[in-house]
Amino acid sequence: MPCTPFQLPDGTHGFICSRGRRRAPPPCSVDGCDASSGFQCDYRVGRKRCDRHLCAAHAHEVGPDVHFCPEHFALWKREGAPVQASIDFDAGSETS
Numbered sequence: 001m002p003c004t005p006f007q008l009p010d011g012t013h014g015f016i017c018s019r020g021r022r023r024a025p026p027p028c029s030v031d032g033c034d035a036s037s038g039f040q041c042d043y044r045v046g047r048k049r050c051d052r053h054l055c056a057a058h059a060h061e062v063g064p065d066v067h068f069c070p071e072h073f074a075l076w077k078r079e080g081a082p083v084q085a086s087i088d089f090d091a092g093s094e095t096s
Helices: 072-079
Strands: 003-007 012-015 059-065 066-068
Touching: 059 072, 066 072
Parallel strands: none
Antiparallel strands: 003 012, 059 066
8 A cells, every 4th residue: 555645734744545546447358459448248158257358349238237249249149149138136036
């Protein structure tokens, strides 16, 4: 945690500490694109997700807050698989 000393006009001294600078988002992972990423690919690969960093131009939205990279978007279109519109956490639990 970096700390910066300071002195007020009345002579009071102190320190301001922070957790550091906020990092810039990584660049888009599509070849030839240097735009900053704002999305990650949500396509399931086994038990994980692809997680490629994508800019707005290369992130294909296929559902609410669900984006695919260009490669997985093409695969998804070929498969014709629908994306779940929302997550239903209560689907498996039934109460009387």
